[in-house]
Amino acid sequence: MTSNKGKAKGGLQQKHIHSRISYLFQAATYLAETGRKAQQCGSNQKADDQTANKHCEESAMSEEAPSRQSPHAVLPSQDDQGAGTTAAEAGSAPRIQDIGLSRQLFAHLRAVSLKSQIRISPKIKHSICKRCDQLLVPGCSATTYVENKSRKGKKPWADVLVITCVACGISKRFPVGAKRQLRREKRPTQPKEQSANVTALLER
Incomplete structure (x- = not known):
């Protein structure tokens, strides 16, 4: 006689695998959204930095000669501006890497469903690229x-x-x-x- 230990009485079979697939989909979607927002913020910040640098150069050209300025006046150097931009880019770099992590989670989701022979819902399947596993x-x-x-x-x-x-x-x-x-x-x-x-x- 065959044992029916794996079958749930009046419930969903392999419930733990279904919950695992749901968790992987939610985590991958969250990481993809955060990475996309980080890319948008990084591009906007670069554009703002470029406009700010142009404005500083124009203001420096319009100012008087440095000999007429007071000896205590200090202009912002290019090194300081570069340090600020690199710090911002360094802060947004981990968030941009979330897109690659979300692809890895989507690939893991597909592997779990194939190994357990569980059909993925059409909404989840239609929202994932079948070649590069991108949202x-x-x-x-x-x-x-x-x-x-x-x-x-x-x-x-x-x-x-x-x-x-x-x-x-x-x-x-x-x-x-x-x-x-x-x-x-x-x-x-x-x-x-x-x-x-x-x-x-x-x-x-």
Whole structure:
């Protein structure tokens, strides 16, 4: 006799693996968002530093000659400005590395689901790139558009949503207008009489 120790009575089977997959997805999503925000802040800060340096140079050129200034006046040196920017970049560097860590967690999530033979939910699967394991955020890390390859786009059920990853360039396609087919266990079964007639016809 086979033992049913692994089966939960009236509950979800392999609940600990489902919770592990959920935790990996939440952690990877959080790290990807923080890394993306760090990249945006770093680019904005570099632009602000460049404008500030230009403003300082223009003000220094417009000032009087250094001989007329007081001997106690001290101008900010370029070394001090460079030290400030390097410190800011050093502070944002760990956050930018979070994107690579999020990819690693997504790859681990995919490996856990394959090894345990657990189907990932469509929402999670559609939000992860299948080549580089990057979080697909429309307008940031992915581009989305709808294409219709029918003649002059007259068939509305031929609309297909195309999601393209910015990092690797691979695309995912999802039908928009077509109805999704039900799973085999949820499809209506044929009556026994019809199935008997079909088998009789096939035997002839």
